[in-house]
Amino acid sequence: MPSTTAEPIKINILGGGIAGLTTALALTKYTPSRLPPPHITIYELRGAPATIGGAVNLTPNALRLLDHLGALQQIRARNYGKECLAMEVFDLYSGAKLAESSFRGPDGKGLGKPPYTALRITRGEALKGVLATIEQHDNIKLICGKKTVEITEDERGVEISFMDGEKASCDILIGCDGIHSVTRLKHVEPERKSTYSGICNAFGFAKRRRTDTGSGLEETHFETTGMNFGRRGALLTSFHNEDRDSVYVGALMQVPEIASGDGWKAAGKDAENIRKDMLERFNGAALGVIPHLIEDAEDVFLWPVFTLSRGGKWATNRVMLIGDSAHAMPPQGESTGIVFEDGVLFARCLGRWMEKGSGAPVKEAFDKYESLRRERIDVAFDESQTVVRTVHDSGWLGHKIRMNIIPWYLWWTRPYREKHFIEDVTTSELNY
Numbered sequence: 001m002p003s004t005t006a007e008p009i010k011i012n013i014l015g016g017g018i019a020g021l022t023t024a025l026a027l028t029k030y031t032p033s034r035l036p037p038p039h040i041t042i043y044e045l046r047g048a049p050a051t052i053g054g055a056v057n058l059t060p061n062a063l064r065l066l067d068h069l070g071a072l073q074q075i076r077a078r079n080y081g082k083e084c085l086a087m088e089v090f091d092l093y094s095g096a097k098l099a100e101s102s103f104r105g106p107d108g109k110g111l112g113k114p115p116y117t118a119l120r121i122t123r124g125e126a127l128k129g130v131l132a133t134i135e136q137h138d139n140i141k142l143i144c145g146k147k148t149v150e151i152t153e154d155e156r157g158v159e160i161s162f163m164d165g166e167k168a169s170c171d172i173l174i175g176c177d178g179i180h181s182v183t184r185l186k187h188v189e190p191e192r193k194s195t196y197s198g199i200c201n202a203f204g205f206a207k208r209r210r211t212d213t214g215s216g217l218e219e220t221h222f223e224t225t226g227m228n229f230g231r232r233g234a235l236l237t238s239f240h241n242e243d244r245d246s247v248y249v250g251a252l253m254q255v256p257e258i259a260s261g262d263g264w265k266a267a268g269k270d271a272e273n274i275r276k277d278m279l280e281r282f283n284g285a286a287l288g289v290i291p292h293l294i295e296d297a298e299d300v301f302l303w304p305v306f307t308l309s310r311g312g313k314w315a316t317n318r319v320m321l322i323g324d325s326a327h328a329m330p331p332q333g334e335s336t337g338i339v340f341e342d343g344v345l346f347a348r349c350l351g352r353w354m355e356k357g358s359g360a361p362v363k364e365a366f367d368k369y370e371s372l373r374r375e376r377i378d379v380a381f382d383e384s385q386t387v388v389r390t391v392h393d394s395g396w397l398g399h400k401i402r403m404n405i406i407p408w409y410l411w412w413t414r415p416y417r418e419k420h421f422i423e424d425v426t427t428s429e430l431n432y
């Protein structure tokens, strides 16, 4: 495998989602400048990268990495998303603001050096910004509509066989193919299957109602993003564009049984049943805008949250799992940033391995990455379990107790959260 020669290293990536695309950018960035850029081919299963989905929060660490990879400039140039200075937490029944998780930092400009706040953006717009950046790199090719049927590897390289009979070989394969990863299930660890977490995310986008007073749009109780806790789930309400004329409405809720592992866009009667269920669950809201947003939500999706077990195997000698394929977990507020960190840290380890050119197998770089990454992922996984518990159905007493605990929990975990928002994996010590 070339690590010191003039021949570029050949890297294939399965999956053109957020992990696959940002990992390709990071690998390009961290290949030592004395070597030719890597030849990267991304194979995506769908006919085109899917730009559907809800609105995600890009935390300060996520924005820092997107900036570093050149994608934040593309997002800003298109005016995508809405700056989020804090996620505010409300009790649905009293309307009281209980606490907030802030991204303002010590002087209101954000966290870290240079400071970043957060950006609430649709998954689709985030992906479009990254895709526009990919287009600027000649060494990265994106091929869509490729279904993998087999993966084999030996000491010379990795070969992927596709359904259409084509084959693709490479020095290294990176599986960025999401929770139901074929790279994992056909090659790295077939026994590690996803399981349903017991919670679903039902979401849609609602246009703000017009009124005759003030700004002409119905007032909201949240500045940018509000998390409204009820007895039967948590409802996220958030602006996601500069005009603040549309609100992302997403309910995290306990649903014991679910038929499908993939999210789907509900139509007709299904969409109306989901909306009815949401209205019932979040009934009794002191905040008048809440039922309006649920009633007005369009393009309703139901996203059953699947999860992998903690730990698991991430790599073979030449194949590495990055993002959800390695560690899908229920949402804990930082998932997208974690995926960007994976890609950048992995690319730095691989770049260092190329720089050293010691002739050691590439697994050395894989092992280094894992040793740096496992702890962070394990902690995030434990946090995600806390989130699952807070959206489980509860009685009135349980709700009251929860409403008292949440502010303490946010206060207690604030230093830990801010540490991660500030942490910069582009400069962190590799000891390699």
Ligand SMILES: Cc1cc2nc3c(=O)[nH]c(=O)nc-3n(C[C@H](O)[C@H](O)[C@H](O)COP(=O)(O)OP(=O)(O)OC[C@H]3O[C@@H](n4cnc5c(N)ncnc54)[C@H](O)[C@@H]3O)c2cc1C
Residues within 6 Å of the ligand: 014, 015, 016, 017, 018, 019, 020, 043, 044, 045, 046, 049, 050, 051, 052, 053, 054, 055, 123, 146, 147, 148, 176, 177, 178, 179, 180, 181, 182, 183, 201, 263, 303, 322, 323, 324, 325, 331, 335, 336, 339
């Ligand atoms: C269509 C879609 C909508 C989503 N919507 C939401 C949402 O609303 N809220 C939320 O919290 N999370 C959502 N997610 C999940 C969220 O994007 C991921 O948890 C997170 O971004 C991790 O990114 P990832 O790239 O590791 O995985 P994903 O974002 O899941 O990306 C994996 C990519 O790999 C592709 N792929 C899958 N199998 C193969 C294969 N065999 N060969 C090649 N490519 C393959 C997929 O089509 C996808 O493009 C969504 C994922 C998808 C695919």
